[in-house]
Amino acid sequence: MLVRLRQPKREVTIDGARTVNQLLDELDMNRESFLVIRNGTLVPGDGRLDDDDTIEIRPVVSGG
Amino acid sequence: MSGSKCRVCKEPAIIDLPRHNANFCAEHLLQLCRRQVEKAIKDHDMLAPDDRVLVAVSGGKDSLAVWDILVDLGYHADGLYVGLGIGEYSDTSYEHTQAFAAERGLSLQVIDLRAEYGYDVPTAAKVTRRVPCSACGLSKRHLFDRAALDGGYDVVVTGHNLDDEAAVLFGNTLRWDVEYLSRQYPVLPARHGFPKKVKPLMRLTEREMAAWCIVRGIDYQVEECPMAIGNKHLAYKDALNAIERQSPGSKASFYLEFVDKMAPILADRSQAATGDLHRCAICGSPTTGDECAFCRLRERVGGHDPVPVELVLHGKARRAYLAGRQGAEG
Ligand code: SF4
Ligand SMILES: [Zn+2]
Ligand SMILES: [Zn+2]
Numbered sequence: 001m002l003v004r005l006r007q008p009k010r011e012v013t014i015d016g017a018r019t020v021n022q023l024l025d026e027l028d029m030n031r032e033s034f035l036v037i038r039n040g041t042l043v044p045g046d047g048r049l050d051d052d053d054t055i056e057i058r059p060v061v062s063g064g
Numbered sequence: 065m066s067g068s069k070c071r072v073c074k075e076p077a078i079i080d081l082p083r084h085n086a087n088f089c090a091e092h093l094l095q096l097c098r099r100q101v102e103k104a105i106k107d108h109d110m111l112a113p114d115d116r117v118l119v120a121v122s123g124g125k126d127s128l129a130v131w132d133i134l135v136d137l138g139y140h141a142d143g144l145y146v147g148l149g150i151g152e153y154s155d156t157s158y159e160h161t162q163a164f165a166a167e168r169g170l171s172l173q174v175i176d177l178r179a180e181y182g183y184d185v186p187t188a189a190k191v192t193r194r195v196p197c198s199a200c201g202l203s204k205r206h207l208f209d210r211a212a213l214d215g216g217y218d219v220v221v222t223g224h225n226l227d228d229e230a231a232v233l234f235g236n237t238l239r240w241d242v243e244y245l246s247r248q249y250p251v252l253p254a255r256h257g258f259p260k261k262v263k264p265l266m267r268l269t270e271r272e273m274a275a276w277c278i279v280r281g282i283d284y285q286v287e288e289c290p291m292a293i294g295n296k297h298l299a300y301k302d303a304l305n306a307i308e309r310q311s312p313g314s315k316a317s318f319y320l321e322f323v324d325k326m327a328p329i330l331a332d333r334s335q336a337a338t339g340d341l342h343r344c345a346i347c348g349s350p351t352t353g354d355e356c357a358f359c360r361l362r363e364r365v366g367g368h369d370p371v372p373v374e375l376v377l378h379g380k381a382r383r384a385y386l387a388g389r390q391g392a393e394g
Contacts, residue, residue: 006286008388031082032305035274042078042278044068044087060274061227061301062124063292 001049004056021045024057033061079275082312090279097276100267101133108251110262111219117141118217118259120208121164121172123157123285126223128164129276130265134221135170141221144211146204147176149184150196150289151373157285164282173215175207182366185291190371191364196291199361206358210349212259224250225265225273230319231300246330250323256341257350267320270301287388290373294380 003012003023014023020036020043036043037056049055068077070089077087081096088096105111117134121127121143134141145161148154158174165172178184181203183191188199212220229250236244254260265273277284292298307314343349344356351357377385 007288008384009287030302030305030309032269032271032308033302035079035271035278037278040278040281042090042275044077045080046068058274058278058286060125060270061298061305062126062270063288063295063298063301 001051002054004054006056007059015051017048017050019045020047020049023049027057029057034059078279081272083269083308083316085312093272093275093279097129097268097272098133098137101130101264102137104250104264104267105262108262108266110251110264111139111221113138115139115218116216117219117221118208118212118215119143119221120204120223121145121161122223123160123164124223125274125277125282125284125286126225126228126265126270128161128223128282128284129273129280130221130223131164131170132168132280132282133276134264135168142171142173142215142217144173144175144208146207147174147178148200148203149176149178149370150186150291153285153287153289153373156287160283160285164284173211175211177203178370181362183362183368184370186373186376187368187371188361188365189291189376191368192361196376197295199365200291202357202361206349206356209258210347213257217259219260219262222261222263223265223273224263225268225270226315226319227270227301227304229263229266230304230315231297233319233322234300234304235296242330242333245326246333248322249327249331257343266323267316269315290377290381290385290388292381293384 001014003014005012021031024031024034031045035058037058038049038053043049043055068080068087069075070077070092071086072092073089075089078090079093080087111117117139119127119131119134119141121131123145131141131143143161143165145158147158161172185196185200189196192199208220229248233248236248250263250266252261304315341350341352344351344359345354346359347356349356349358374382374385
């Protein structure tokens with residue numbers, strides 16, 4: 001799947017289907033600090049991501 | 065697809081909220097957010113139904129969400145945006161704010177620091193040799209106070225959420241800063257020529273506010289202010305989120321129980337701390353000196369040539385900023 005990251009903007013490709021929580025754990029990203037979006041819609045922690053998905057992992061923490 | 069169901073309606077969920085030990089669909093996530101805001105407003109007497117409300121908007125998720133929620137709840141709320149001149153970050157923040165207001169037919173007032181006062185945040189930081197957030201915070205506070213009083217608003221709303229307040233509380237507690245702790249409350253009553261200020265998002269997390277925006281189709285500024293990267297506030301938030309991950313609900317109890325249990329105990333101290341105030345000789349705002357801090361800053365830094373953002377960034381913030389620009393160009 002194609003994963004879009006922010007702050008700053010960048011992209012990585014990850015092979016194989018997995019859940020949102022599995023993906024965040026693998027990337028060492030705290031579930032409390034991110035949301036996962038697919039086609040403009042939020043995907044919950046146990047939501048399944050497929051190999052041909054394009055998703056965004058959006059950080060929600062701001063420091064202002 | 066996903067197995068989890070909304071706690072309220074049993075339709076497929078779009079978000080898991082561990083602190084509520086439940087999942088929610090889009091509609092019921094919005095309902096939860098509205099109810100938390102209504103509860104905050106009611107518990108702390110934040111707003112009256114016919115108040116004229118001025119929302120301090122930055123173009124980020126929290127200020128656009130609080131504006132959206134208040135309008136949704138039927139409040140008369142206008143926005144004020146202050147152009148800080150922080151390079152591309154400020155340009156896109158303004159575009160998001162402007163588009164949000166225009167799409168909804170909301171009234172937005174804009175004050176540009178450089179156009180109207182002859183300086184911007186990076187220049188002020190360079191000239192005063194202090195951290196950018198110091199000149200930035202001072203300028204925003206002053207301009208929001210002024211605009212509220214001049215425009216006849218009853219109250220200023222800011223988008224501070226549960227994570228913001230918990231992080232500030234964490235910092236104040238690490239230092240046992242009794243003075244700051246005694247003033248940390250989601251409502252600041254009007255006093256001595258300062259408007260009333262309230263934080264209706266005090267019961268909602270950053271993750272919930274980002275989710276509100278995504279569900280409502282609000283296109284907000286996702287990128288971070290380049291000045292914020294690597295600051296202490298972010299380090300406190302990371303620490304609290306690490307605890308929250310292990311023990312959901314910790315942030316909410318840390319901050320909300322403070323407001324319920326500790327703030328009343330500390331309240332006596334903060335009343336004693338109000339100094340002697342009179343009017344600023346230049347702008348008329350309340351101040352303890354002859355001239356207010358904003359006018360002194362403006363006299364000192366106004367008219368300087370603009371300083372580019374990267375010249376006031378150091379360490380991690382500078383590396384992140386330069387890497388981001390390279391990414392944007394390449
Ligand atoms: S991080 Fe600092 S400089 Fe940036 S907007 Fe916030 S207060 Fe201003
Ligand atoms: Zn539902
Ligand atoms: Zn003044």
